[in-house]
Amino acid sequence: MALINSVLSWLMKKRFHQIELFMKYPYEVQSECFKKLIYSAKDTEWGKKYDYKTITNLEKFKERVPLNDYDSLKPYIDRLRKGEQNILWNTDIKWFAKSSGTTSNKSKFIPVSTESLEECHFKAGRDLLSIYCNNNPNTFLFDGRGLIMGGSHNISEINNKEYYVGDLSAIIIQNLPLWVEFIRVPKRKLALLDEWESKIEQMAHATISRNVTNISGVPSWMLLLLKRILEITGKSNLMEVWPNLEVFFHGGVNFGPYREQFHNLIPSDKMNYMENYNASEGFFGIQDKSDSDELLLMLDYGVFYEFLPLDQLNKENPDTLALDEVELNTNYAIIISTNAGLWRYLIGDTIIFTSLDPFRIKITGRTKNFINSVGEELIIDNAEKALAIACEKCKAVINEYTAAPVYFKDNENAAHEWLIEFEKLPENLDFFTETLDNALKSLNSDYEAKRYHSMVLREPIVKAVPRDTFYNWLKKKGKLGGQNKVPRLSNDRKHIDEILKINEKKSNIIFN
Numbered sequence: 001m002a003l004i005n006s007v008l009s010w011l012m013k014k015r016f017h018q019i020e021l022f023m024k025y026p027y028e029v030q031s032e033c034f035k036k037l038i039y040s041a042k043d044t045e046w047g048k049k050y051d052y053k054t055i056t057n058l059e060k061f062k063e064r065v066p067l068n069d070y071d072s073l074k075p076y077i078d079r080l081r082k083g084e085q086n087i088l089w090n091t092d093i094k095w096f097a098k099s100s101g102t103t104s105n106k107s108k109f110i111p112v113s114t115e116s117l118e119e120c121h122f123k124a125g126r127d128l129l130s131i132y133c134n135n136n137p138n139t140f141l142f143d144g145r146g147l148i149m150g151g152s153h154n155i156s157e158i159n160n161k162e163y164y165v166g167d168l169s170a171i172i173i174q175n176l177p178l179w180v181e182f183i184r185v186p187k188r189k190l191a192l193l194d195e196w197e198s199k200i201e202q203m204a205h206a207t208i209s210r211n212v213t214n215i216s217g218v219p220s221w222m223l224l225l226l227k228r229i230l231e232i233t234g235k236s237n238l239m240e241v242w243p244n245l246e247v248f249f250h251g252g253v254n255f256g257p258y259r260e261q262f263h264n265l266i267p268s269d270k271m272n273y274m275e276n277y278n279a280s281e282g283f284f285g286i287q288d289k290s291d292s293d294e295l296l297l298m299l300d301y302g303v304f305y306e307f308l309p310l311d312q313l314n315k316e317n318p319d320t321l322a323l324d325e326v327e328l329n330t331n332y333a334i335i336i337s338t339n340a341g342l343w344r345y346l347i348g349d350t351i352i353f354t355s356l357d358p359f360r361i362k363i364t365g366r367t368k369n370f371i372n373s374v375g376e377e378l379i380i381d382n383a384e385k386a387l388a389i390a391c392e393k394c395k396a397v398i399n400e401y402t403a404a405p406v407y408f409k410d411n412e413n414a415a416h417e418w419l420i421e422f423e424k425l426p427e428n429l430d431f432f433t434e435t436l437d438n439a440l441k442s443l444n445s446d447y448e449a450k451r452y453h454s455m456v457l458r459e460p461i462v463k464a465v466p467r468d469t470f471y472n473w474l475k476k477k478g479k480l481g482g483q484n485k486v487p488r489l490s491n492d493r494k495h496i497d498e499i500l501k502i503n504e505k506k507s508n509i510i511f512n
Helices: 002-024 026-041 045-049 058-064 070-081 114-135 168-175 196-207 219-233 256-265 380-394 429-443 445-450 469-476 494-506
Strands: 093-099 108-113 145-148 153-158 161-166 212-217 247-250 272-279 282-286 295-297 303-309 332-338 345-356 359-366 397-406 415-424 461-464
Touching: 002 026, 002 114, 026 045, 026 058, 026 303, 026 332, 070 093, 070 108, 093 168, 108 114, 108 168, 114 168, 114 247, 114 272, 114 282, 153 168, 161 168, 196 219, 212 219, 219 247, 219 256, 219 397, 256 380, 256 397, 272 295, 282 303, 282 332, 359 380, 380 397, 380 429, 397 469, 397 494, 415 469, 415 494, 429 445, 429 461, 469 494
Parallel strands: 093 161, 145 212, 212 247, 247 272, 415 461
Antiparallel strands: 093 108, 153 161, 272 282, 282 295, 295 359, 303 332, 332 345, 345 359, 397 415
16 A cells, blocks of 8 residues: 555645646636636537627626526526436536535535536545645555545436436545545445435444545534444544544535534544535635645636625626636625536625635635624624634534524514534533624624614524434434535524424423
């Protein structure tokens, strides 16, 4: 394995020179990407509708092609799922990444082309390893196996042709190059099981005895697996199970609330954590510096970017910005056009740029994941930072949480209600609530203004809920798996009331 490790490490470092190229020439790389996308789609139904043959620059593209979300593209995607082709993209679409985005009842079926698999997702996987090997030249990553937590997929046959639906992670595992199978665990059949409780149990038993050097997945689901492994082995930490474990490649949710738990499970100074920003629609960012949580915006994946200032979000004719027009520390909604036929597509995420040379970003939240019941405009970035402050001061650890508004009623002002599943409870929940409230005031001036003398917003209502509350809620909704996430902030009470109702039936919710 030492020879394999040396060869693969060398190959991964070689790709890093190409990454440096788009870091040096970002505008040229994105311009070339734009031209290639337009040319490829010019003879598709979509391309003919908007006359892609005569689009010669970004301004014409913006004038002709409207901004889209899933609902506006759904009629075209539905036809693709029935077997029609050459609609949004010029090559056959046979794979569809099933995603709910959060935990809504409606599933989205995102088209995945051969080009997006090869030039975006697989390339990103190689780049993740390239950057890691470049930052850690003495790595022994390839001396052992990589544990990947994938989703599930199923096959449907339409017009005597096979079409596949499943989590993006499952689609990637199903199509991985053969050489990857020699450095990955568990076996593909087990990795693609769709019954999550059985899957976690079988994965735990199948990987305990392997030499695992790296793990990849969504932090919340990976924690379930790692804790189960410790229960089975009776070990006190993961280094006793996998002594050569050196890195966790994570994405899907903010790692902040989970960091302390992972440090407790893997108490090693040699352990590394590397974030990536991927979604069913594409792969967008990689943490390229070990001492910073910023993400390098990946510009050569067949994804063309536009950025929408949030004050333009609900306007009839919003004005988007190209890469050369963005500014630091301004919240933007990301808009993508991709080599799978998503055109000017709002993926629902908001980001800020932390660097313009090269372009690095931080994810700040979701365009639909916020609380703005009285003009407070509370976004996920505010919530995550405030919870981190409260946890540090109160020596608490959080597993999961969600928050929603409490509306004006009778003589009571509005409030925010927080349901928090603690791994480690604070000694005093009232002090935790006060600390959280003060942190939110310091981070969000609109929230601070609405909290002034509790005239509009009263103090937050924080409720500690029992262990596995959110897991049981997701299970009840049939939403177990890495592609499904607990909605952190909601501007209505649909999710929070469902969770409260489930706990009330069990009569064991803890109101502190």
